[in-house]
Amino acid sequence: MTDVMVEAEGLVKRFGETRALQGVDLAVPRGTVHGVLGPNGAGKTTAVRILSTLLRPDAGQARIAGFDVVRDAEKVRSRIGLTGQYASVDEDLTGRQNLVLFGTLLDLRKSAAKHRAKELLEWFDLTEAADRPAKTYSGGMRRRLDLAASLVGRPDVIFLDEPTTGLDPSKREDMWQVVRTLVRDGSTVLLTTQYLEEAEALADEITVIDHGRVIANDTPEQLKRIVGGQTLEVRPADPADLEKTGLILASVATNQKPAEMTRKGVLAVPVSGDEALTESVARLATAGIVVTELSMHLPSLDEVFFTLTGRKDTEGNHK
Amino acid sequence: MTAIAVQPLKSQFKPLRLVRHSLELTKRSLIKTWRTPEALIDVTVQPALFLVIFVYIFGGAIAGGTHEYLQFLMPGILAQTVAMGAISIGVNLNNDLEKGIFDRFRSLPIARSAPLIGAVLGDVVRYVIVTISTFAFAYLMGFRIHASPLHAIAGCLLAVLFGVCLSWALVFVGMLVRTSGAVQGIGFLVIMPLTFASNVFVGTFTLPGWMQGFVKVNPLTHLVQSMRGLFLGTPVGNHVWWTLGWCAAFVIVFMPLALAAYRKKV
Numbered sequence: 001m002t003d004v005m006v007e008a009e010g011l012v013k014r015f016g017e018t019r020a021l022q023g024v025d026l027a028v029p030r031g032t033v034h035g036v037l038g039p040n041g042a043g044k045t046t047a048v049r050i051l052s053t054l055l056r057p058d059a060g061q062a063r064i065a066g067f068d069v070v071r072d073a074e075k076v077r078s079r080i081g082l083t084g085q086y087a088s089v090d091e092d093l094t095g096r097q098n099l100v101l102f103g104t105l106l107d108l109r110k111s112a113a114k115h116r117a118k119e120l121l122e123w124f125d126l127t128e129a130a131d132r133p134a135k136t137y138s139g140g141m142r143r144r145l146d147l148a149a150s151l152v153g154r155p156d157v158i159f160l161d162e163p164t165t166g167l168d169p170s171k172r173e174d175m176w177q178v179v180r181t182l183v184r185d186g187s188t189v190l191l192t193t194q195y196l197e198e199a200e201a202l203a204d205e206i207t208v209i210d211h212g213r214v215i216a217n218d219t220p221e222q223l224k225r226i227v228g229g230q231t232l233e234v235r236p237a238d239p240a241d242l243e244k245t246g247l248i249l250a251s252v253a254t255n256q257k258p259a260e261m262t263r264k265g266v267l268a269v270p271v272s273g274d275e276a277l278t279e280s281v282a283r284l285a286t287a288g289i290v291v292t293e294l295s296m297h298l299p300s301l302d303e304v305f306f307t308l309t310g311r312k313d314t315e316g317n318h319k
Numbered sequence: 320m321t322a323i324a325v326q327p328l329k330s331q332f333k334p335l336r337l338v339r340h341s342l343e344l345t346k347r348s349l350i351k352t353w354r355t356p357e358a359l360i361d362v363t364v365q366p367a368l369f370l371v372i373f374v375y376i377f378g379g380a381i382a383g384g385t386h387e388y389l390q391f392l393m394p395g396i397l398a399q400t401v402a403m404g405a406i407s408i409g410v411n412l413n414n415d416l417e418k419g420i421f422d423r424f425r426s427l428p429i430a431r432s433a434p435l436i437g438a439v440l441g442d443v444v445r446y447v448i449v450t451i452s453t454f455a456f457a458y459l460m461g462f463r464i465h466a467s468p469l470h471a472i473a474g475c476l477l478a479v480l481f482g483v484c485l486s487w488a489l490v491f492v493g494m495l496v497r498t499s500g501a502v503q504g505i506g507f508l509v510i511m512p513l514t515f516a517s518n519v520f521v522g523t524f525t526l527p528g529w530m531q532g533f534v535k536v537n538p539l540t541h542l543v544q545s546m547r548g549l550f551l552g553t554p555v556g557n558h559v560w561w562t563l564g565w566c567a568a569f570v571i572v573f574m575p576l577a578l579a580a581y582r583k584k585v
Contacts, residue, residue, distance in 0.1 A: 053425070054422060091418075092351040093350055102423070104339075105340055105424075106428070107331065
Protein backbone atom coordinates (compact mmCIF):
# COMPACT_ATOMS: atom_id res chain seq x y z
CA MET A 1 0.00 0.00 0.00
CA THR A 2 1.31 3.37 -0.95
CA ASP A 3 1.75 5.99 1.70
CA VAL A 4 1.59 8.99 -0.56
CA MET A 5 -2.16 9.28 -1.11
CA VAL A 6 -2.16 12.25 -3.47
CA GLU A 7 0.66 12.64 -5.91
CA ALA A 8 0.88 15.07 -8.81
CA GLU A 9 3.75 15.81 -11.14
CA GLY A 10 3.87 18.67 -13.59
CA LEU A 11 0.12 19.16 -14.02
CA VAL A 12 -0.69 21.47 -16.91
CA LYS A 13 -4.15 22.61 -17.96
CA ARG A 14 -5.13 25.22 -20.51
CA PHE A 15 -8.55 26.65 -21.21
CA GLY A 16 -8.15 28.24 -24.60
CA GLU A 17 -5.67 31.07 -24.10
CA THR A 18 -5.74 30.83 -20.32
CA ARG A 19 -3.10 28.68 -18.71
CA ALA A 20 -4.85 27.58 -15.54
CA LEU A 21 -2.08 25.25 -14.39
CA GLN A 22 1.52 25.51 -15.53
CA GLY A 23 3.26 22.54 -13.95
CA VAL A 24 1.91 21.85 -10.48
CA ASP A 25 3.50 19.23 -8.20
CA LEU A 26 1.87 17.94 -5.04
CA ALA A 27 2.50 15.14 -2.57
CA VAL A 28 0.21 14.38 0.34
CA PRO A 29 1.14 11.59 2.80
CA ARG A 30 -1.57 9.32 4.22
CA GLY A 31 -3.44 10.66 7.24
CA THR A 32 -2.45 14.29 6.80
CA VAL A 33 -4.18 17.51 5.80
CA HIS A 34 -2.65 19.37 2.91
CA GLY A 35 -3.65 22.96 2.32
CA VAL A 36 -3.62 24.45 -1.16
CA LEU A 37 -3.59 28.17 -0.70
CA GLY A 38 -4.03 30.80 -3.34
CA PRO A 39 -6.09 33.78 -4.45
CA ASN A 40 -9.14 33.55 -6.69
CA GLY A 41 -8.16 32.26 -10.09
CA ALA A 42 -4.83 30.81 -8.93
CA GLY A 43 -5.76 27.37 -10.26
CA LYS A 44 -6.78 25.70 -7.01
CA THR A 45 -10.13 24.48 -8.28
CA THR A 46 -8.64 23.30 -11.58
CA ALA A 47 -6.10 21.24 -9.64
CA VAL A 48 -8.83 19.67 -7.50
CA ARG A 49 -10.96 18.90 -10.56
CA ILE A 50 -8.04 17.09 -12.18
CA LEU A 51 -7.18 15.16 -9.02
CA SER A 52 -10.82 14.12 -8.61
CA THR A 53 -11.03 12.91 -12.27
CA LEU A 54 -13.48 15.61 -13.39
CA LEU A 55 -10.93 17.12 -15.77
CA ARG A 56 -8.10 15.61 -17.76
CA PRO A 57 -4.73 17.28 -17.48
CA ASP A 58 -3.12 18.47 -20.74
CA ALA A 59 0.24 17.30 -19.43
CA GLY A 60 1.67 15.76 -16.31
CA GLN A 61 0.23 12.99 -14.21
CA ALA A 62 -1.47 12.43 -10.92
CA ARG A 63 -2.16 9.42 -8.75
CA ILE A 64 -4.62 8.97 -5.91
CA ALA A 65 -3.83 6.08 -3.57
CA GLY A 66 -1.50 4.86 -6.29
CA PHE A 67 -4.11 4.92 -9.08
CA ASP A 68 -3.67 7.16 -12.11
CA VAL A 69 -6.45 9.76 -12.38
CA VAL A 70 -6.76 9.25 -16.15
CA ARG A 71 -6.13 5.54 -16.70
CA ASP A 72 -7.68 4.23 -13.48
CA ALA A 73 -10.31 6.95 -13.07
CA GLU A 74 -12.97 4.55 -11.85
CA LYS A 75 -10.69 3.14 -9.13
CA VAL A 76 -9.80 6.67 -8.11
CA ARG A 77 -13.50 7.59 -7.92
CA SER A 78 -14.24 4.77 -5.52
CA ARG A 79 -11.62 6.12 -3.11
CA ILE A 80 -12.35 9.82 -3.08
CA GLY A 81 -14.95 12.16 -1.67
CA LEU A 82 -15.37 15.56 -3.28
CA THR A 83 -16.92 18.61 -1.68
CA GLY A 84 -16.55 21.82 -3.48
CA GLN A 85 -17.84 24.99 -4.84
CA TYR A 86 -19.33 22.79 -7.54
CA ALA A 87 -19.86 19.20 -6.47
CA SER A 88 -23.07 19.38 -4.52
CA VAL A 89 -26.41 17.71 -4.04
CA ASP A 90 -29.76 17.62 -5.81
CA GLU A 91 -31.77 20.56 -4.53
CA ASP A 92 -35.16 18.98 -5.24
CA LEU A 93 -34.35 15.91 -3.15
CA THR A 94 -34.39 15.92 0.64
CA GLY A 95 -31.15 15.63 2.58
CA ARG A 96 -31.92 12.02 3.36
CA GLN A 97 -32.91 11.15 -0.22
CA ASN A 98 -29.64 12.62 -1.46
CA LEU A 99 -27.52 10.61 0.95
CA VAL A 100 -29.41 7.38 0.28
CA LEU A 101 -29.08 7.96 -3.48
CA PHE A 102 -25.31 8.37 -3.23
CA GLY A 103 -25.13 5.28 -1.01
CA THR A 104 -26.96 3.12 -3.51
CA LEU A 105 -24.86 4.55 -6.35
CA LEU A 106 -21.84 3.40 -4.36
CA ASP A 107 -23.38 -0.10 -4.41
CA LEU A 108 -24.46 -0.16 -0.78
CA ARG A 109 -27.49 -2.32 -0.09
CA LYS A 110 -30.62 -0.29 0.52
CA SER A 111 -30.54 -0.96 4.27
CA ALA A 112 -26.86 -0.06 4.53
CA ALA A 113 -27.42 3.12 2.49
CA LYS A 114 -30.27 4.16 4.77
CA HIS A 115 -28.22 3.40 7.86
CA ARG A 116 -25.26 5.36 6.56
CA ALA A 117 -27.52 8.32 5.68
CA LYS A 118 -28.98 8.34 9.18
CA GLU A 119 -25.53 8.19 10.73
CA LEU A 120 -24.24 11.11 8.66
CA LEU A 121 -27.38 13.20 9.22
CA GLU A 122 -26.89 12.77 12.95
CA TRP A 123 -23.21 13.56 12.80
CA PHE A 124 -23.83 16.76 10.83
CA ASP A 125 -26.79 17.80 12.95
CA LEU A 126 -29.22 17.58 10.04
CA THR A 127 -31.64 15.03 11.46
CA GLU A 128 -34.41 17.58 11.92
CA ALA A 129 -34.08 18.89 8.38
CA ALA A 130 -33.48 15.43 6.91
CA ASP A 131 -36.85 15.18 5.16
CA ARG A 132 -36.98 18.68 3.71
CA PRO A 133 -35.82 19.43 0.16
CA ALA A 134 -32.20 20.59 0.15
CA LYS A 135 -33.17 23.87 -1.50
CA THR A 136 -34.80 24.96 1.76
CA TYR A 137 -31.53 24.57 3.69
CA SER A 138 -29.49 27.50 5.00
CA GLY A 139 -25.98 28.09 3.67
CA GLY A 140 -24.35 26.35 6.61
CA MET A 141 -26.70 23.37 6.38
CA ARG A 142 -26.01 23.05 2.66
CA ARG A 143 -22.26 22.93 3.29
CA ARG A 144 -22.75 20.24 5.91
CA LEU A 145 -24.97 18.22 3.58
CA ASP A 146 -22.45 18.62 0.72
CA LEU A 147 -19.70 17.35 2.98
CA ALA A 148 -21.87 14.51 4.31
CA ALA A 149 -22.62 13.51 0.69
CA SER A 150 -18.94 13.16 -0.04
CA LEU A 151 -18.40 10.96 3.00
CA VAL A 152 -21.07 8.34 2.24
CA GLY A 153 -18.53 5.90 0.80
CA ARG A 154 -15.97 6.41 3.62
CA PRO A 155 -13.39 7.71 1.17
CA ASP A 156 -9.65 7.42 1.85
CA VAL A 157 -8.99 10.79 0.26
CA ILE A 158 -11.27 13.79 0.73
CA PHE A 159 -11.08 16.90 -1.41
CA LEU A 160 -12.50 20.01 0.17
CA ASP A 161 -12.61 22.88 -2.29
CA GLU A 162 -13.00 26.09 -0.27
CA PRO A 163 -15.21 24.41 2.32
CA THR A 164 -15.78 27.51 4.45
CA THR A 165 -15.91 30.33 1.90
CA GLY A 166 -18.95 32.39 2.81
CA LEU A 167 -19.53 30.74 6.18
CA ASP A 168 -19.59 32.82 9.35
CA PRO A 169 -16.74 32.26 11.83
CA SER A 170 -18.60 29.97 14.25
CA LYS A 171 -19.72 27.69 11.41
CA ARG A 172 -16.16 27.73 10.12
CA GLU A 173 -14.94 26.40 13.44
CA ASP A 174 -17.50 23.56 13.26
CA MET A 175 -16.27 22.63 9.80
CA TRP A 176 -12.67 22.57 11.03
CA GLN A 177 -13.67 20.24 13.81
CA VAL A 178 -15.17 17.87 11.25
CA VAL A 179 -11.96 17.90 9.22
CA ARG A 180 -9.92 17.09 12.33
CA THR A 181 -12.23 14.17 13.12
CA LEU A 182 -11.90 12.81 9.59
CA VAL A 183 -8.13 12.88 9.75
CA ARG A 184 -8.12 11.29 13.18
CA ASP A 185 -10.18 8.45 11.68
CA GLY A 186 -7.48 7.92 9.06
CA SER A 187 -8.61 9.96 6.04
CA THR A 188 -6.28 12.08 4.00
CA VAL A 189 -7.59 15.56 3.26
CA LEU A 190 -6.65 17.98 0.51
CA LEU A 191 -8.14 21.35 1.22
CA THR A 192 -8.11 24.49 -0.89
CA THR A 193 -8.65 27.80 0.76
CA GLN A 194 -8.20 31.52 0.41
CA TYR A 195 -7.69 31.90 4.14
CA LEU A 196 -4.22 31.56 5.59
CA GLU A 197 -5.85 31.18 8.97
CA GLU A 198 -7.72 28.10 7.78
CA ALA A 199 -4.64 26.48 6.28
CA GLU A 200 -2.78 27.27 9.48
CA ALA A 201 -5.51 25.77 11.66
CA LEU A 202 -5.75 22.50 9.76
CA ALA A 203 -2.88 21.76 7.43
CA ASP A 204 0.25 19.76 8.12
CA GLU A 205 1.69 21.16 4.95
CA ILE A 206 0.76 24.03 2.68
CA THR A 207 1.26 24.53 -1.02
CA VAL A 208 0.86 28.10 -2.19
CA ILE A 209 -0.10 28.48 -5.82
CA ASP A 210 -0.50 31.57 -7.93
CA HIS A 211 -1.13 31.90 -11.65
CA GLY A 212 -1.07 28.12 -11.97
CA ARG A 213 2.37 27.67 -10.41
CA VAL A 214 3.54 26.42 -7.04
CA ILE A 215 5.33 29.33 -5.41
CA ALA A 216 5.89 27.74 -2.02
CA ASN A 217 5.47 24.35 -0.40
CA ASP A 218 6.16 23.97 3.29
CA THR A 219 4.83 23.46 6.78
CA PRO A 220 2.78 26.37 8.12
CA GLU A 221 5.59 27.22 10.56
CA GLN A 222 8.23 27.37 7.86
CA LEU A 223 5.96 29.34 5.61
CA LYS A 224 5.37 31.91 8.30
CA ARG A 225 9.11 32.19 8.80
CA ILE A 226 9.52 32.99 5.12
CA VAL A 227 6.85 35.62 5.37
CA GLY A 228 8.34 37.11 8.52
CA GLY A 229 6.25 35.69 11.29
CA GLN A 230 3.56 37.48 13.17
CA THR A 231 2.73 41.03 14.11
CA LEU A 232 2.39 42.15 17.71
CA GLU A 233 0.05 45.08 18.26
CA VAL A 234 -0.28 47.08 21.48
CA ARG A 235 -2.47 50.04 22.44
CA PRO A 236 -1.35 51.74 25.63
CA ALA A 237 -4.18 53.16 27.75
CA ASP A 238 -2.40 56.48 28.09
CA PRO A 239 -1.15 57.94 24.79
CA ALA A 240 1.70 59.50 26.78
CA ASP A 241 3.14 55.97 27.14
CA LEU A 242 3.44 55.50 23.38
CA GLU A 243 7.13 56.26 23.28
CA LYS A 244 8.07 53.93 26.16
CA THR A 245 5.84 51.20 24.68
CA GLY A 246 7.58 51.60 21.34
CA LEU A 247 10.97 50.98 22.91
CA ILE A 248 9.75 47.87 24.69
CA LEU A 249 8.20 46.50 21.50
CA ALA A 250 11.36 47.15 19.53
CA SER A 251 13.30 45.13 22.10
CA VAL A 252 11.22 42.00 21.42
CA ALA A 253 10.84 42.57 17.67
CA THR A 254 12.50 40.56 14.94
CA ASN A 255 15.95 42.16 14.42
CA GLN A 256 14.95 44.82 16.98
CA LYS A 257 12.90 46.63 14.35
CA PRO A 258 11.43 49.90 15.59
CA ALA A 259 7.69 49.97 16.24
CA GLU A 260 5.34 51.51 13.71
CA MET A 261 2.06 53.23 14.32
CA THR A 262 -0.45 51.14 12.27
CA ARG A 263 -3.59 52.80 13.57
CA LYS A 264 -4.06 55.85 15.77
CA GLY A 265 -2.66 54.97 19.19
CA VAL A 266 -1.64 51.44 18.20
CA LEU A 267 1.96 50.34 17.81
CA ALA A 268 3.03 47.25 15.90
CA VAL A 269 6.22 45.27 15.43
CA PRO A 270 7.01 42.08 13.55
CA VAL A 271 7.89 39.21 15.88
CA SER A 272 9.25 35.73 15.14
CA GLY A 273 8.06 33.59 18.03
CA ASP A 274 5.23 33.23 20.49
CA GLU A 275 7.69 34.07 23.34
CA ALA A 276 7.66 37.67 22.15
CA LEU A 277 4.10 38.07 23.44
CA THR A 278 4.92 36.87 26.99
CA GLU A 279 8.12 38.82 26.98
CA SER A 280 6.48 42.09 25.99
CA VAL A 281 3.69 41.63 28.54
CA ALA A 282 6.29 41.13 31.28
CA ARG A 283 8.25 44.21 30.28
CA LEU A 284 5.13 46.37 29.91
CA ALA A 285 4.08 45.30 33.42
CA THR A 286 7.49 46.10 34.86
CA ALA A 287 7.36 49.53 33.25
CA GLY A 288 3.90 50.07 34.72
CA ILE A 289 2.24 50.62 31.34
CA VAL A 290 -1.47 49.82 31.19
CA VAL A 291 -2.63 48.53 27.80
CA THR A 292 -6.19 48.37 26.46
CA GLU A 293 -5.40 46.23 23.44
CA LEU A 294 -2.75 43.61 22.87
CA SER A 295 -2.80 41.08 20.06
CA MET A 296 -0.77 38.80 17.80
CA HIS A 297 -1.67 38.66 14.11
CA LEU A 298 -0.69 36.10 11.54
CA PRO A 299 0.47 37.53 8.29
CA SER A 300 -2.54 37.88 6.03
CA LEU A 301 -2.77 36.11 2.71
CA ASP A 302 -2.00 39.45 1.08
CA GLU A 303 1.26 39.66 2.99
CA VAL A 304 2.14 36.06 2.13
CA PHE A 305 1.67 36.83 -1.51
CA PHE A 306 3.46 40.09 -1.32
CA THR A 307 6.46 38.40 0.24
CA LEU A 308 6.42 35.39 -2.10
CA THR A 309 5.66 37.16 -5.35
CA GLY A 310 6.64 40.75 -4.71
CA ARG A 311 3.23 41.78 -6.08
CA LYS A 312 0.64 43.63 -4.06
CA ASP A 313 -2.22 42.60 -6.30
CA THR A 314 -3.48 39.16 -5.38
CA GLU A 315 -6.58 39.32 -7.52
CA GLY A 316 -6.14 36.81 -10.29
CA ASN A 317 -7.44 37.85 -13.66
CA HIS A 318 -8.26 34.38 -14.86
CA LYS A 319 -10.32 31.52 -13.61
CA MET B 320 -19.23 7.51 13.82
CA THR B 321 -18.99 3.75 13.98
CA ALA B 322 -16.49 2.25 11.64
CA ILE B 323 -17.85 -0.67 9.63
CA ALA B 324 -14.92 -2.53 8.18
CA VAL B 325 -16.82 -4.38 5.48
CA GLN B 326 -19.92 -2.72 4.12
CA PRO B 327 -22.57 -4.91 2.56
CA LEU B 328 -22.11 -4.33 -1.14
CA LYS B 329 -24.26 -5.37 -4.04
CA SER B 330 -23.05 -7.32 -7.03
CA GLN B 331 -20.10 -5.76 -8.86
CA PHE B 332 -21.08 -7.29 -12.24
CA LYS B 333 -20.73 -4.37 -14.65
CA PRO B 334 -23.84 -4.45 -16.86
CA LEU B 335 -25.97 -5.14 -13.80
CA ARG B 336 -24.45 -2.16 -12.01
CA LEU B 337 -25.27 0.13 -14.95
CA VAL B 338 -28.89 -1.01 -14.92
CA ARG B 339 -29.13 -0.62 -11.16
CA HIS B 340 -27.49 2.83 -11.10
CA SER B 341 -29.67 4.01 -13.99
CA LEU B 342 -32.79 2.86 -12.16
CA GLU B 343 -31.70 4.64 -8.96
CA LEU B 344 -31.24 7.80 -11.00
CA THR B 345 -34.63 7.22 -12.66
CA LYS B 346 -36.11 7.30 -9.20
CA ARG B 347 -34.34 10.63 -8.66
CA SER B 348 -36.02 12.01 -11.83
CA LEU B 349 -39.39 10.80 -10.66
CA ILE B 350 -39.01 12.48 -7.28
CA LYS B 351 -38.09 15.72 -9.08
CA THR B 352 -41.14 15.46 -11.36
CA TRP B 353 -43.34 14.80 -8.34
CA ARG B 354 -41.93 17.88 -6.58
CA THR B 355 -42.41 20.21 -9.55
CA PRO B 356 -45.75 19.28 -11.10
CA GLU B 357 -45.91 22.65 -12.89
CA ALA B 358 -43.25 21.29 -15.25
CA LEU B 359 -45.92 18.93 -16.58
CA ILE B 360 -47.91 21.75 -18.22
CA ASP B 361 -46.55 20.95 -21.68
CA VAL B 362 -47.85 17.40 -21.44
CA THR B 363 -51.23 18.13 -19.83
CA VAL B 364 -52.63 21.48 -20.91
CA GLN B 365 -50.97 21.70 -24.31
CA PRO B 366 -52.65 18.69 -25.96
CA ALA B 367 -56.04 19.88 -24.69
CA LEU B 368 -55.41 23.32 -26.11
CA PHE B 369 -54.37 21.97 -29.50
CA LEU B 370 -57.39 19.65 -29.64
CA VAL B 371 -59.79 22.52 -28.97
CA ILE B 372 -58.13 24.92 -31.41
CA PHE B 373 -57.83 22.50 -34.30
CA VAL B 374 -61.09 20.62 -33.86
CA TYR B 375 -63.35 23.63 -33.45
CA ILE B 376 -61.55 26.06 -35.73
CA PHE B 377 -60.36 23.86 -38.60
CA GLY B 378 -62.54 20.78 -38.12
CA GLY B 379 -65.37 22.05 -40.25
CA ALA B 380 -63.09 23.25 -43.04
CA ILE B 381 -60.84 20.20 -43.13
CA ALA B 382 -63.18 17.29 -42.42
CA GLY B 383 -66.62 18.81 -42.85
CA GLY B 384 -67.47 18.30 -39.19
CA THR B 385 -65.88 18.53 -35.76
CA HIS B 386 -66.67 14.99 -34.66
CA GLU B 387 -65.12 13.37 -37.74
CA TYR B 388 -62.05 15.57 -37.44
CA LEU B 389 -61.62 14.78 -33.72
CA GLN B 390 -61.50 11.06 -34.55
CA PHE B 391 -58.86 11.78 -37.19
CA LEU B 392 -56.87 14.35 -35.18
CA MET B 393 -56.62 12.79 -31.73
CA PRO B 394 -53.80 10.28 -32.56
CA GLY B 395 -51.99 13.10 -34.37
CA ILE B 396 -52.15 15.45 -31.39
CA LEU B 397 -50.94 12.66 -29.15
CA ALA B 398 -47.94 12.10 -31.42
CA GLN B 399 -47.26 15.82 -31.67
CA THR B 400 -47.32 16.32 -27.90
CA VAL B 401 -45.05 13.32 -27.32
CA ALA B 402 -42.56 14.71 -29.85
CA MET B 403 -42.69 18.22 -28.37
CA GLY B 404 -42.44 16.75 -24.87
CA ALA B 405 -39.06 15.34 -25.82
CA ILE B 406 -37.72 18.89 -26.14
CA SER B 407 -38.00 19.45 -22.41
CA ILE B 408 -35.58 16.66 -21.52
CA GLY B 409 -32.90 18.32 -23.62
CA VAL B 410 -33.63 21.64 -21.94
CA ASN B 411 -33.66 20.15 -18.45
CA LEU B 412 -30.43 18.22 -18.87
CA ASN B 413 -28.71 21.25 -20.34
CA ASN B 414 -29.73 23.16 -17.20
CA ASP B 415 -28.78 20.32 -14.89
CA LEU B 416 -25.25 20.07 -16.28
CA GLU B 417 -24.52 23.53 -14.92
CA LYS B 418 -25.50 22.43 -11.46
CA GLY B 419 -23.22 20.83 -8.91
CA ILE B 420 -25.09 17.57 -8.85
CA PHE B 421 -23.53 16.46 -12.17
CA ASP B 422 -20.04 17.08 -10.83
CA ARG B 423 -21.00 14.86 -7.92
CA PHE B 424 -22.18 12.12 -10.30
CA ARG B 425 -18.93 12.37 -12.26
CA SER B 426 -16.90 11.97 -9.09
CA LEU B 427 -18.71 8.71 -8.24
CA PRO B 428 -17.56 5.30 -9.47
CA ILE B 429 -20.60 4.89 -11.74
CA ALA B 430 -20.85 4.74 -15.52
CA ARG B 431 -20.89 8.18 -17.12
CA SER B 432 -24.02 7.21 -19.00
CA ALA B 433 -26.04 6.34 -15.89
CA PRO B 434 -27.30 9.88 -15.10
CA LEU B 435 -28.42 10.38 -18.72
CA ILE B 436 -30.11 7.00 -18.96
CA GLY B 437 -31.79 7.67 -15.62
CA ALA B 438 -33.13 11.00 -16.85
CA VAL B 439 -34.49 9.51 -20.09
CA LEU B 440 -36.16 6.61 -18.31
CA GLY B 441 -37.62 9.04 -15.77
CA ASP B 442 -39.35 10.80 -18.65
CA VAL B 443 -41.42 7.69 -19.37
CA VAL B 444 -43.79 8.96 -16.75
CA ARG B 445 -44.23 12.23 -18.68
CA TYR B 446 -45.18 10.34 -21.83
CA VAL B 447 -47.61 8.19 -19.90
CA ILE B 448 -49.20 11.35 -18.50
CA VAL B 449 -49.43 12.85 -22.00
CA THR B 450 -51.20 9.76 -23.24
CA ILE B 451 -53.66 9.65 -20.38
CA SER B 452 -54.46 13.36 -20.42
CA THR B 453 -54.85 13.50 -24.19
CA PHE B 454 -57.13 10.47 -24.10
CA ALA B 455 -59.19 11.83 -21.23
CA PHE B 456 -59.70 15.23 -22.82
CA ALA B 457 -60.42 13.83 -26.26
CA TYR B 458 -62.94 11.44 -24.70
CA LEU B 459 -64.76 14.36 -23.12
CA MET B 460 -64.84 16.06 -26.52
CA GLY B 461 -66.38 12.93 -28.01
CA PHE B 462 -63.47 10.81 -29.24
CA ARG B 463 -64.25 7.07 -29.20
CA ILE B 464 -62.04 4.00 -29.65
CA HIS B 465 -63.25 1.60 -32.34
CA ALA B 466 -60.81 -1.23 -31.71
CA SER B 467 -60.15 -3.75 -28.96
CA PRO B 468 -58.73 -2.33 -25.70
CA LEU B 469 -55.58 -4.38 -26.26
CA HIS B 470 -54.99 -2.68 -29.60
CA ALA B 471 -55.60 0.72 -28.03
CA ILE B 472 -53.13 -0.02 -25.24
CA ALA B 473 -50.57 -1.17 -27.81
CA GLY B 474 -51.05 2.18 -29.59
CA CYS B 475 -50.43 4.07 -26.35
CA LEU B 476 -47.31 2.04 -25.57
CA LEU B 477 -46.02 2.78 -29.05
CA ALA B 478 -46.40 6.53 -28.39
CA VAL B 479 -44.54 6.25 -25.08
CA LEU B 480 -41.75 4.20 -26.67
CA PHE B 481 -41.46 6.74 -29.49
CA GLY B 482 -41.09 9.57 -26.99
CA VAL B 483 -38.38 7.79 -25.01
CA CYS B 484 -36.38 6.94 -28.12
CA LEU B 485 -36.77 10.41 -29.65
CA SER B 486 -35.56 11.83 -26.32
CA TRP B 487 -32.02 10.73 -27.14
CA ALA B 488 -31.94 13.10 -30.13
CA LEU B 489 -32.91 16.00 -27.89
CA VAL B 490 -30.50 14.87 -25.17
CA PHE B 491 -27.81 15.06 -27.84
CA VAL B 492 -28.84 18.63 -28.70
CA GLY B 493 -28.90 19.41 -24.98
CA MET B 494 -25.29 18.23 -24.63
CA LEU B 495 -24.18 20.00 -27.78
CA VAL B 496 -25.25 23.60 -27.32
CA ARG B 497 -24.37 26.02 -24.61
CA THR B 498 -27.66 27.41 -23.32
CA SER B 499 -30.99 25.83 -22.56
CA GLY B 500 -32.68 28.56 -24.62
CA ALA B 501 -30.80 27.31 -27.66
CA VAL B 502 -31.92 23.73 -26.94
CA GLN B 503 -35.51 24.95 -26.86
CA GLY B 504 -35.03 26.87 -30.12
CA ILE B 505 -33.35 24.05 -32.01
CA GLY B 506 -35.77 21.47 -30.64
CA PHE B 507 -38.72 23.55 -31.78
CA LEU B 508 -37.18 24.17 -35.21
CA VAL B 509 -36.80 20.43 -35.78
CA ILE B 510 -40.00 19.13 -34.17
CA MET B 511 -42.39 21.79 -35.55
CA PRO B 512 -41.82 21.01 -39.27
CA LEU B 513 -41.86 17.30 -38.46
CA THR B 514 -45.33 17.62 -36.96
CA PHE B 515 -46.79 19.81 -39.71
CA ALA B 516 -45.16 18.09 -42.69
CA SER B 517 -46.87 14.88 -41.68
CA ASN B 518 -50.33 13.37 -41.57
CA VAL B 519 -51.00 14.78 -38.10
CA PHE B 520 -53.46 17.44 -39.26
CA VAL B 521 -54.43 16.44 -42.81
CA GLY B 522 -54.37 13.33 -44.98
CA THR B 523 -51.13 12.81 -46.90
CA PHE B 524 -52.96 12.71 -50.25
CA THR B 525 -54.02 16.36 -49.87
CA LEU B 526 -50.41 17.57 -49.88
CA PRO B 527 -48.36 18.59 -52.95
CA GLY B 528 -46.44 15.73 -54.50
CA TRP B 529 -42.97 16.97 -53.60
CA MET B 530 -43.97 17.19 -49.98
CA GLN B 531 -45.59 13.77 -49.96
CA GLY B 532 -42.15 12.25 -50.43
CA PHE B 533 -41.01 13.71 -47.14
CA VAL B 534 -44.26 13.02 -45.34
CA LYS B 535 -44.11 9.35 -46.26
CA VAL B 536 -40.74 8.82 -44.53
CA ASN B 537 -41.48 11.18 -41.63
CA PRO B 538 -41.33 9.09 -38.43
CA LEU B 539 -44.34 10.96 -37.05
CA THR B 540 -46.46 9.93 -40.05
CA HIS B 541 -45.78 6.28 -39.29
CA LEU B 542 -46.49 6.71 -35.59
CA VAL B 543 -49.76 8.54 -36.29
CA GLN B 544 -50.86 6.03 -38.91
CA SER B 545 -50.10 3.18 -36.51
CA MET B 546 -52.10 4.78 -33.73
CA ARG B 547 -55.04 5.57 -36.01
CA GLY B 548 -55.15 1.92 -36.97
CA LEU B 549 -54.80 0.70 -33.40
CA PHE B 550 -57.40 3.13 -31.97
CA LEU B 551 -59.94 3.20 -34.80
CA GLY B 552 -59.63 -0.31 -36.13
CA THR B 553 -58.51 0.78 -39.61
CA PRO B 554 -55.76 -1.20 -41.36
CA VAL B 555 -52.34 -0.64 -39.82
CA GLY B 556 -50.22 -1.91 -42.71
CA ASN B 557 -46.53 -1.96 -41.95
CA HIS B 558 -46.58 1.40 -40.16
CA VAL B 559 -45.94 -0.19 -36.76
CA TRP B 560 -42.76 -1.76 -38.13
CA TRP B 561 -41.67 1.54 -39.61
CA THR B 562 -42.29 3.25 -36.28
CA LEU B 563 -40.30 0.63 -34.39
CA GLY B 564 -37.53 0.98 -36.97
CA TRP B 565 -37.39 4.72 -36.42
CA CYS B 566 -37.36 4.20 -32.65
CA ALA B 567 -34.39 1.85 -32.96
CA ALA B 568 -32.65 4.30 -35.28
CA PHE B 569 -33.05 7.18 -32.81
CA VAL B 570 -31.45 5.15 -30.05
CA ILE B 571 -28.69 3.63 -32.18
CA VAL B 572 -27.68 6.97 -33.68
CA PHE B 573 -28.33 9.51 -30.96
CA MET B 574 -27.58 7.65 -27.74
CA PRO B 575 -23.86 7.17 -28.55
CA LEU B 576 -23.68 10.73 -29.91
CA ALA B 577 -25.29 12.11 -26.76
CA LEU B 578 -22.95 10.14 -24.50
CA ALA B 579 -19.91 11.22 -26.50
CA ALA B 580 -21.00 14.86 -26.36
CA TYR B 581 -21.62 14.52 -22.63
CA ARG B 582 -18.12 13.15 -22.05
CA LYS B 583 -16.63 15.93 -24.13
CA LYS B 584 -18.58 18.58 -22.32
CA VAL B 585 -16.86 17.89 -19.00
